[in-house]
Amino acid sequence: MRFSKILAGTIAGLVGVFFFFAIIGVFGLRLAIAGLAVFVLGAVVVCVAFPTQGSE
C-alpha cells in the first residue's frame, strides 16, 4: 500500500516535470502550446469532476 502510494506520487511528479519542460519550450513552441492546452484542459477537467469534495 505504502509502495503503491509512493509510486503513484512519483509518477504524478514526473508527469508534472514533463509538462513543465514542455510548457517552457524545451521540445519546441508547438509542443509548448500543446502542453499548455493539455495541462489547462486536464486541470479544468479534474477541478470540474472533483469540484468541492466534502465542502457541502
Place this chain on the structure above:
Amino acid sequence: MNLDPSTIARIQFAFTVSFHIIFPTMSIGLASFLAVIEALWLKTKKPVYFEIYKFWLSIFAMGFGIGVVTGIVLSFEFGLGFARFAQMAGPAIGPLIALEVLTSFFLEAGFLGIMLFGFHRVGPKLHFFATCMVAIGTLLSASWILSANSWMQTPAGVAIHDGHLTVVSWRHVLVNPSWLYRLPHMLTAAYLTASFMVAGIGAWYLLKGKHQHFARRTVSLGTAFATVLIAGQVFIGDILYGTMLKHQPSKMQAAEGFWEKQSQSPAPYYWFIVPDQNNQRNRFQVGIPYLGSIWLTHSLDGRVEGLSNTPRDLQPRMGIVFYAFRIMYGMGIVMFSVGVASLWLRFRGKLFSSRWFLWILVFMTPSGIIATLAGWYLAETGRQPWVIFGMLKTVDAISPVPAQALLSTLIAFVCVYAVFITAFLVFAFRIIRRGPEEAPPYAEASGSLKNAFRPYVLDSPGRLVP
C-alpha cells in the same frame, strides 16, 4: 559626509516603487476574484459566495487605498528625483500616465463607492456591474503603466533631435516590442497573487478547524485558479524571456550568471553564484549540469551567452539581476509544483485533509507578492545603466537637487510608509482573526481614526464607540 544624489534618488525610487507594487498586485487580482465570486453568488445564490465576497472586499479596499496613494507619490518623484528623465521622456510617457487617470482612475472612482457601500442600497445586478467596472479599471491602469514602463525597456515610435524626443508613432509607443508580453505576464502575476492569498487564508482556517465551509470553498477555488494560471504564466514567461533576450540581451546574460562570451558545453543551470564584477568572473557557483543547455538553448549541448558580450560600462550588476530572476523563477517552479500537487490531492479526495499540503498553502500565501517584487527587480535592475534603454542613462536622468533634499524626503517616505504597512497588517490580521462569518454585510464608518484602531470597533463595526 558626501552623499551622491543619484544613489539617494535611486534608493528612494526603489523603496517607494517596491512598496507600491505590492498593493496594485493584490488589488488587480482581488478585484477580478471578487467579480468572479459575485457572479457565482448571483448565479447560484449560495450564501458562502456572499461570505467570501464580504471577507475579501475589506482586504481589497485597504490594499486599493494604499495602492492609489503610494502610486501618486511615484509621479511626483519623476520631478523630485528624475527631472531630466521627465523632461526627456515626458512627450512619450506623460500622455500614457494622463490616460491612466482619465480612464482607469475615473472608472474606479465612479464605481468603487457602490462596490464598497452599495450592498442593500442598489440592486444586486448593478452592484455586480460596479464590481466588474472596478476590476476593468484595475486592468486598464495596469495596461497604461505597463505600456509606459515597457517603452522604457524597449523604446519605439520616437525620434531624437538635438536631445529632444519627438513621438513619430503613438501606436509604436503604446504597443512597443515588450508590452504585449509584459502586460499578460504582470496581470497573471496579480491573479496568481490573489489565488495564493485566498487559498492560503482558507488553508489556515482548515488547519485551525474554523469556518470550514468558507475555508473549503476558498481552498478549492484558490488552488484551481492558481493551477491554471501558473501554467499560463510559465508559458508567457518563456515567450517574454525570448523577447527580452532579443531586445535587452545584457539583462538576460546577467540573469543566467555566465561571464564568458560562450559558456562551456553542456551548460549548467546556476542556482547560486558569487559574482566578481570587477574581474568578470564568478568566485563560486553551484548549478545543475546540462540543465542550462536544456532550458536555455533547448538542446543537450547548447552554449549560453555570458555578460562579457556587453561592454563593461553598459553591464548591469550581475548579482542582483541573477538573484531577482532566480527568486521569481524558483517561486514559479514551487507554484507549479503546488498546482500539480493540488490536482493530485483533489483527484484522491484529500485536498482539504492533507495537513502538510495545507501548511504549504499557508506558507505560499505571500508567494505571489515575493515573485512579483523579484520580477520587477529583474526588470528594473537588468535595464541598468539605462533608465530608457539605449537612450538615456540613469546617472544622466537625476534632478539637479541637493542630496540632502532627497535624503530627507526618503526618511519621510520610510516613516509614513511604515505607518501604512503597520496599519494594513494590523487590520488585515484582525479581519482574518475575526473570520468571514462576522464580517459586516457592508462597510460602515467607525468614527475617528483613533477609535478605528481599537479591537472592539473591528470586531463589531456597527457598534457605537463607548
